[in-house]
Amino acid sequence: MADPMKIRASIVGDSTEVKVLMSHEMETGQRKDSAGKAIPAWFIQAVTVTHNGKAVLNAQWGPAVAKNPFLSFKFKGGAKGDKVQVTWTDNKGEKRTDEAVIG
Amino acid sequence: MNETRRTVLKAGGGASLLTLLAAAGWLVPGTATAQAWNKSAFEAKTMDETMKAFGGGAPAQSKDIAFVSTPDIAENGAVVPIGVASSIPKTESIAILIEKNPNMLAASFDIPAGTEPSISTRVKMGQSSNVYALVKADGKYYVASKEIKVTLGGCGG
Numbered sequence: 279m280a281d282p283m284k285i286r287a288s289i290v291g292d293s294t295e296v297k298v299l300m301s302h303e304m305e306t307g308q309r310k311d312s313a314g315k316a317i318p319a320w321f322i323q324a325v326t327v328t329h330n331g332k333a334v335l336n337a338q339w340g341p342a343v344a345k346n347p348f349l350s351f352k353f354k355g356g357a358k359g360d361k362v363q364v365t366w367t368d369n370k371g372e373k374r375t376d377e378a379v380i381g
Numbered sequence: 382m383n384e385t386r387r388t389v390l391k392a393g394g395g396a397s398l399l400t401l402l403a404a405a406g407w408l409v410p411g412t413a414t415a416q417a418w419n420k421s422a423f424e425a426k427t428m429d430e431t432m433k434a435f436g437g438g439a440p441a442q443s444k445d446i447a448f449v450s451t452p453d454i455a456e457n458g459a460v461v462p463i464g465v466a467s468s469i470p471k472t473e474s475i476a477i478l479i480e481k482n483p484n485m486l487a488a489s490f491d492i493p494a495g496t497e498p499s500i501s502t503r504v505k506m507g508q509s510s511n512v513y514a515l516v517k518a519d520g521k522y523y524v525a526s527k528e529i530k531v532t533l534g535g536c537g538g
Contacts, residue, residue, distance in 0.1 A: 293497060324418060333493055334495065335490060335491070335496055336493070337488060337490045337491070338419055338489045339488045340486055340487055340488065341505075342482050342486075342504050342505050342506075343488050343502060343503070343504055343505070344459060344460045344461070344502075344503040344505050345460070347502065348501075349500070350464075350500065350501045350502070351496065351501070352496070352499065353497065354495045354496075355495055369418075
């Protein structure tokens with residue numbers, strides 16, 4: 279099981295700023311190990327962020343997103359104490375969901 | 382007319398229907414909001430191929446797309462921060478493309494109403510390259526580019 283994400287959601291002006299740091303290898307499939315064998319691709323393909331159950335961001339990623347991906351964006355309508363939930367799915371079908379409270 | 386050929390044609394037709402359904406997000410297991418991963422777009426090697434996979438024409442150059450907190454020179458290609466902000470009304474999605482990576486498309490973000498058309502993330506770059514920010518707004522595609530010089534490549538090694 280992958281490590282938990284670090285999620286920070288805070289009110290900035292009239293919108294909510296969400297910053298997410300995920301823990302993932304993001305292997306491209308282009309690298310070779312010391313024996314010259316290709317290392318299979320392993321990366322996050324889809325990220326969904328929801329606020330009170332409503333999607334505020336949907337992302338599709340390729341292997342060019344950096345290792346331990348970082349993501350930041352803002353949405354309107356958040357209030358202190360609301361929950362922000364982040365889910366990622368990788369190309370092996372592995373999934374992880376974490377949530378944070380807007381502070 | 383040979384029978385095998387007919388069977389093959391039939392099978393082909395069926396498969397493309399499945400692909401269409403998957404593209405429309407009908408056959409996605411799990412959450413209903415998640416879209417199928419756009420495989421052809423992520424495997425495209427040129428701008429034209431990527432645009433074809435997105436189902437759009439050639440994008441128009443736009444001055445309303447800005448790169449924010451994006452360096453001119455990246456010391457480490459494995460971690461290049463890229464921020465894209467669009468001030469085009471009705472921005473629906475933002476994609477980041479890197480010209481000289483093995484596959485151009487790095488990431489694409491759907492922006493639902495209520496979310497600001499401004500995102501930042503970190504990508505890998507194999508070498509110095511033009512980076513494109515592709516914005517879809519009101520059904521049309523717009524693009525802006527920026528050259529980022531990479532001192533140390535982020536692929537291989």
